[in-house]
Structure formats: structure tokens, C-alpha cells
Amino acid sequence: LSENIGFLSQELKDSQKLKAKIHSALVYPSIILVATVGVIGSLVLFVLPRILPIFDTLGAELPLPTRMLIASANFLKDYFLFIIAGAIVAFIIWLLLLKIRAIKYFFHRLLLALPFAGSISKRYNMASITRTLGILLRSGVKIVEALISASQISDNLVYRKALLGAAENVKKGEALFSSLEERPKIFPPTI
Numbered sequence: 001l002s003e004n005i006g007f008l009s010q011e012l013k014d015s016q017k018l019k020a021k022i023h024s025a026l027v028y029p030s031i032i033l034v035a036t037v038g039v040i041g042s043l044v045l046f047v048l049p050r051i052l053p054i055f056d057t058l059g060a061e062l063p064l065p066t067r068m069l070i071a072s073a074n075f076l077k078d079y080f081l082f083i084i085a086g087a088i089v090a091f092i093i094w095l096l097l098l099k100i101r102a103i104k105y106f107f108h109r110l111l112l113a114l115p116f117a118g119s120i121s122k123r124y125n126m127a128s129i130t131r132t133l134g135i136l137l138r139s140g141v142k143i144v145e146a147l148i149s150a151s152q153i154s155d156n157l158v159y160r161k162a163l164l165g166a167a168e169n170v171k172k173g174e175a176l177f178s179s180l181e182e183r184p185k186i187f188p189p190t191i
Helices: 002-058 064-078 080-097 101-113 115-138 143-153 157-171 176-181
Strands: none
Touching: 002 064, 002 115, 064 080, 101 115, 101 157, 115 143, 115 157, 143 157, 157 176
16 A cells, blocks of 8 residues: 555656646747737737828739738728627637537547647657556556556547557457557557
């Protein structure tokens, strides 16, 4: 019991360190995204409306990209409140849709396919799953029960389904590696 509590204590420390690393890795891109949206929004809402009368006085045919920019600026200026309200409603609808298991599963698959976020998500899930399996197996838990428990640790439904499928295959007498080997996109060869 004392060894298992020691393993659990170390796992909690490692899990907190991993979450802190992930949060710190996501801070910089988030700041850049917010700053970019802020700069573009202020240009479109405040700077462009003051420059547009100059273009009107020229009377010349403007290039297509310039006309598109002017049309976008006018649209944002005229419908700003509707755009903000629409974004809030879309966000609320998205949160409600994520409560539907099939949509949440699709979103988790999409998340794993994304270049930057997918890599972070895969690494995080692999770290938590392997640590949990290691602790459970060291504690004397049978492999099928350990796989089922490890599947409950993962927030990602794709990993949950894969681990539960692996548990079923191991129950049937198959090797664990063969079940994981069937899903190389979510389980790297080193696993």
C-alpha cells in the first residue's frame, strides 16, 4: 500500500508538471491570436473609416483587394453588434453540440488531426495513459482492468474507445501491442 501511495503521489506531481507545460505552451499562441484579432479589428473599425473618404475623392477604379477590404470594413462597421451576438450564439451552440457524444467524438478526432494542437493532445494523452497503466500494473491490477481504468482517465473519446477496444482484444487472448499497432495515428510505434 505504501508503494502504491508513493506511485500515486509521484503521478500527481508529474501530471501537474505536464499540465503546466501544456498551459505554458499554449499561452504564447493565444496572446498572438488575441493581439492579431485586436489589431485587425481596430484597423477595420477605427483607421479604415477615416481613410475611406480619401479613396472616394480619387474617383479612380480601385484594385479588387482594396475594394474587398473596403467592403469588409463597411460590413464590420455596419453589423458589428450582430457579428458579436452571432459569435456568442455560435459559441453557445458549439458547447451544446459538444454534449452529443458523436459530435464530441468527431471533434476529438479532428483535434488529433490538427498540426500543432493534435501533437500536444497526443503527447498529453500518451503521457497520462502510460503513467496510469504503469501505476496500475505495478500495483498488481490485471491488464484488462488497467486498460479499462486508463481509458477513463483520458478526456479524449478517441483514446477511450481505442483502449476499451484493446481491453476487449486482450480479453480474447490477443497481445496488447497488436491492438495498439492497429491505430498508428494515435499510438506511436514506441508505445
